[in-house]
Amino acid sequence: MSAFRVEAGGRRHRALRAAAVAAVVLVAAGIPFNSDRVVVGQLTLVLVYAVAALGLNLLVGYSGQISLGHGAFFAIGAYTAATLVAKAHLPYLLTLPAAALVTFALGFAFGVPALRLRGPYLALVTLALAIATPPLIKRFEGLTGGVQGMSVPQPAVPGWLPLDPDQFLYLLVLAAALLAFLLAANLTRGGLGRALVAIRDNERAATTMGVDRARVKTRVFAASAAYAGVGGALFALTLGFVAPESFGVALSFGFLAAIVIGGLGTVGGALFGALFIEFVPQYAERVNQALTGVIYGATLLAVIYLLPGGVAGLLRSLRRRLVEVAEPAPPGAPPAGEAGVQAGAVSPAERGRLPAS
Amino acid sequence: MTALLEVEDLRAGYGPVRALHGVDVTVQEGAVAAILGPNGAGKTTTLRALTGMVRTSGRIVFDGRSLAGLPTPRIVRLGVAHVPEGRGTFPALTVDENLRLGAWTRRDAAAVRSDLDECYGMFPRLAERRGQAAGSLSGGEQQMLAIARALLLRPRLLLLDEPSLGLAPMVTRALFEVLGRVKRERRTTMLLVEQNASLALELADQAYVLEAGRTVLAGPAEQVSADDNVRRSYLGY
Amino acid sequence: MERFLQVVVDGVADGSIYAALALALVLIFRSTGIVNFAQGEMAMFATFIAWGLYDGGRPLWVALPAAFAAAFLGGMAIERLLIRPVEGAGPLTLVIVTLGLFILVNAAAGWIWGFTNRGFPSAFPSGVVQLGGVALSIESLGIIAVLLAVVGLLGLLFQRTNVGLAMRAAAQNPDSSRLVGIDVGRMLMLGWGLAALLGALAGALVAPRLFLDVNMMGGVLLYAFAGAALGGFDSPAGAVVGSWIIGVTENLAGTFVPAVGADLKVLVPLAVIFVVLLVRPSGLFGSPEVTHG
Numbered sequence: 001m002s003a004f005r006v007e008a009g010g011r012r013h014r015a016l017r018a019a020a021v022a023a024v025v026l027v028a029a030g031i032p033f034n035s036d037r038v039v040v041g042q043l044t045l046v047l048v049y050a051v052a053a054l055g056l057n058l059l060v061g062y063s064g065q066i067s068l069g070h071g072a073f074f075a076i077g078a079y080t081a082a083t084l085v086a087k088a089h090l091p092y093l094l095t096l097p098a099a100a101l102v103t104f105a106l107g108f109a110f111g112v113p114a115l116r117l118r119g120p121y122l123a124l125v126t127l128a129l130a131i132a133t134p135p136l137i138k139r140f141e142g143l144t145g146g147v148q149g150m151s152v153p154q155p156a157v158p159g160w161l162p163l164d165p166d167q168f169l170y171l172l173v174l175a176a177a178l179l180a181f182l183l184a185a186n187l188t189r190g191g192l193g194r195a196l197v198a199i200r201d202n203e204r205a206a207t208t209m210g211v212d213r214a215r216v217k218t219r220v221f222a223a224s225a226a227y228a229g230v231g232g233a234l235f236a237l238t239l240g241f242v243a244p245e246s247f248g249v250a251l252s253f254g255f256l257a258a259i260v261i262g263g264l265g266t267v268g269g270a271l272f273g274a275l276f277i278e279f280v281p282q283y284a285e286r287v288n289q290a291l292t293g294v295i296y297g298a299t300l301l302a303v304i305y306l307l308p309g310g311v312a313g314l315l316r317s318l319r320r321r322l323v324e325v326a327e328p329a330p331p332g333a334p335p336a337g338e339a340g341v342q343a344g345a346v347s348p349a350e351r352g353r354l355p356a357s
Numbered sequence: 358m359t360a361l362l363e364v365e366d367l368r369a370g371y372g373p374v375r376a377l378h379g380v381d382v383t384v385q386e387g388a389v390a391a392i393l394g395p396n397g398a399g400k401t402t403t404l405r406a407l408t409g410m411v412r413t414s415g416r417i418v419f420d421g422r423s424l425a426g427l428p429t430p431r432i433v434r435l436g437v438a439h440v441p442e443g444r445g446t447f448p449a450l451t452v453d454e455n456l457r458l459g460a461w462t463r464r465d466a467a468a469v470r471s472d473l474d475e476c477y478g479m480f481p482r483l484a485e486r487r488g489q490a491a492g493s494l495s496g497g498e499q500q501m502l503a504i505a506r507a508l509l510l511r512p513r514l515l516l517l518d519e520p521s522l523g524l525a526p527m528v529t530r531a532l533f534e535v536l537g538r539v540k541r542e543r544r545t546t547m548l549l550v551e552q553n554a555s556l557a558l559e560l561a562d563q564a565y566v567l568e569a570g571r572t573v574l575a576g577p578a579e580q581v582s583a584d585d586n587v588r589r590s591y592l593g594y
Numbered sequence: 595m596e597r598f599l600q601v602v603v604d605g606v607a608d609g610s611i612y613a614a615l616a617l618a619l620v621l622i623f624r625s626t627g628i629v630n631f632a633q634g635e636m637a638m639f640a641t642f643i644a645w646g647l648y649d650g651g652r653p654l655w656v657a658l659p660a661a662f663a664a665a666f667l668g669g670m671a672i673e674r675l676l677i678r679p680v681e682g683a684g685p686l687t688l689v690i691v692t693l694g695l696f697i698l699v700n701a702a703a704g705w706i707w708g709f710t711n712r713g714f715p716s717a718f719p720s721g722v723v724q725l726g727g728v729a730l731s732i733e734s735l736g737i738i739a740v741l742l743a744v745v746g747l748l749g750l751l752f753q754r755t756n757v758g759l760a761m762r763a764a765a766q767n768p769d770s771s772r773l774v775g776i777d778v779g780r781m782l783m784l785g786w787g788l789a790a791l792l793g794a795l796a797g798a799l800v801a802p803r804l805f806l807d808v809n810m811m812g813g814v815l816l817y818a819f820a821g822a823a824l825g826g827f828d829s830p831a832g833a834v835v836g837s838w839i840i841g842v843t844e845n846l847a848g849t850f851v852p853a854v855g856a857d858l859k860v861l862v863p864l865a866v867i868f869v870v871l872l873v874r875p876s877g878l879f880g881s882p883e884v885t886h887g
Contacts, residue, residue, distance in 0.1 A: 066689050113872045119685025120629035128867040293701025300694030433775035445770040462775035
């Protein structure tokens with residue numbers, strides 16, 4: 001069946017995983033030196049979207065809370081960074097933690113009342129948030145520059161680095177994205193991750209097992225908002241410009257589409273989704289103005305019915321042909337890999353269906 | 358004479374959990390059969406299997422036709438009325454609406470109307486409450502409502518799942534009197550699952566005892582109720 | 595005073611349009627527990643079909659019923675083909691399906707009919723009518739009358755017909771419904787068909803007042819959501835009353851409160867959704883279990 005077998009968490013498993021990640025990172029780091037400036041710019045945006053999508057995946061894929069308003073936190077992060085750099089002349093690196101803090105706090109504040117709402121209602125409220133974002137931005141002209149938007153000076157390349165500005169920007173964003181991914185991987189593999197999966201799949205059972213669902217869910221909301229905020233800050237720095245029209249509903253829909261297509265409840269899914277939402281519209285728009293929407297909608301539906309694990313799920317099943325990762329069997333139990341429910345041990349994407357929340 | 362209902366080696370389960378491991382039941386037309394046994398023996402699952410609510414294997418033949426694999430509404434249209442555990446009434450709908458739903462599959466509107474009148478005659482308490490929401494009725498009244506609704510189908514076979522569950526002894530007595538009337542006056546074939554074995558055995562002609570998903574005993578009701586050993590081991594009294 | 599009455603009547607008319615779509619949302623929610631984010635786009639698509647027929651030379655009284663019939667069939671097809679396979683799959687999947695549908699239908703309409711604005715003929719004669727010395731637009735009165743007629747017909751359907759009874763039963767308790775021989779799947783299809791029909795009606799009523807384009811129903815959907823939320827998502831009466839309140843409030847605010855500009859008018863339904871769902875999720879007439887997590 002598979003070519004070879006590794007035990008989960010064992011040394012070989014971790015080595016293989018580290019090797020895979022290292023390969024990806026090396027390839028990613030090499031890109032600015034091998035591609036033209038336009039592609040580098042596009043890939044920078046891909047990384048920016050990936051960071052934001054990662055946060056949304058934590059919220060939706062892992063803790064099962066549906067948010068259609070991720071773009072709002074993205075916008076807050078972007079405008080926070082823009083204001084701090086353009087008006088307060090803060091060093092651009094500091095805008096990232098600043099944006100993270102602001103959006104974390106706001107996400108937490110939002111997450112508390114959001115606890116009371118069941119799935120579609122939370123979706124509706126967050127949708128309202130997303131729709132309200134551009135008009136609200138325009139309303140507070142004094143702060144945000146209104147319809148005109150705000151310019152953001154591009155991060156200057158330190159003299160001692162022999163890089164072009166876009167290469168530097170790309171590597172900067174790559175570094176931030178790597179940190180974001182590492183953090184997310186840690187969160188989801190550890191106790192928090194298991195708690196999240198337990199909550200998502202069966203809230204009542206999770207509560208009886210001692211998981212404080214309220215605390216976990218609000219913290220995840222806050223964390224996901226922080227990811228969006230950092231993504232937004234990176235967005236502002238990358239584009240050099242923020243304007244209300246960039247932050248409409250389509251953005252929030254885009255993030256949701258990204259994580260569904262990329263693979264809900266996976267860390268890697270955010271990257272595939274980000275690639276999708278950055279490149280598909282560009283090519284589709286050349287053919288027909290409506291094609292982007294058709295592809296988005298059709299792909300979303302196709303993923304739900306045919307490939308619930310998204311791209312990440314597809315890759316995972318391909319990988320399984322090569323390497324099977326077996327959970328170590330508890331003493332006396334039948335060998336792992338047989339049918340049976342192992343709470344928390346089976347990762348969400350293995351489930352083959354979208355998480356039912 | 359071929360029986361109205363023949364069940365042979367019925368196996369059924371919920372997902373990976375098997376509940377029935379080979380149940381055999383036969384019911385003659387016009388007769389009442391009781392299915393008895395301890396909790397968890399599979400009595401409710403047997404009835405649910407008959408109306409297509411669980412996946413089954415084995416033989417289920419009703420009036421010469423196999424019911425295996427048919428969807429529930431089809432089975433109902435064939436004339437099988439099932440009063441489920443928990444009554445299955447529609448609490449937000451009125452008593453009258455609940456009853457009318459019982460006759461939903463019937464095409465003979467005039468006969469339905471006269472049946473409704475007859476039903477209100479048989480269950481005067483329901484007539485008093487016909488415009489009330491079914492959820493506001495007492496447990497006993499809801500059970501009467503559920504039975505009346507099932508009768509409005511003019512069923513060939515009436516399945517009753519634990520009708521006495523949660524009811525006070527006096528109410529249960531009244532309930533079984535009604536069932537007795539139905540048996541005598543309409544000669545409706547009934548298959549009755551009951552915890553209250555003594556009342557069930559009074560009403561029934563045949564009795565089956567289930568244990569752990571299998572038929573362990575079958576025989577005429579009088580014989581079963583007269584057998585002290587059986588009563589002590591399986592029926593708890 | 596005259597101005598006030600005119601604004602109120604216009605508000606009730608706008609509210610009636612929102613109410614038609616809100617009724618569609620509530621109908622689907624009551625029968626399947628799904629919040630159909632694509633309801634507006636489905637309505638827009640049906641309205642385009644009507645436009646296509648009208649533009650092709652058919653009179654309005656042929657084009658509209660044909661479009662409504664198409665909407666009914668389309669709604670049934672969507673339930674059967676897209677919703678039924680994922681029935682038990684949880685709110686997340688369902689939200690994504692309806693969102694995917696939103697995006698797809700919106701884009702499909704753009705593909706077929708393009709993105710330019712169009713006019714759409716009104717089913718009502720233009721002009722005003724004098725009622726008690728106040729000049730009221732015939733169109734506004736017509737819209738209100740249509741909505742009231744629709745509400746009456748729906749009431750008759752659900753309370754006095756066997757089909758309506760079966761639909762209510764199937765929505766409340768699918769298992770018990772099967773036990774009385776009701777084909778629950780078919781009832782759900784009917785519900786979706788009927789909801790699509792109501793949406794198409796909303797589209798046909800609003801198109802003459804705005805421009806017909808692919809994004810026409812986005813705003814209406816928002817208002818309909820606000821109306822349904824305010825009234826209580828499982829209450830049809832609530833959907834109508836809530837939508838009327840929103841329509842009247844929005845028109846009064848727009849006319850008499852200078853601080854609320856055109857851009858900000860959209861914040862009214864948004865604020866309503868926010869406040870209602872966070873403070874009193876069951877709305878004015880809804881039942882409490884419905885929304886809580």
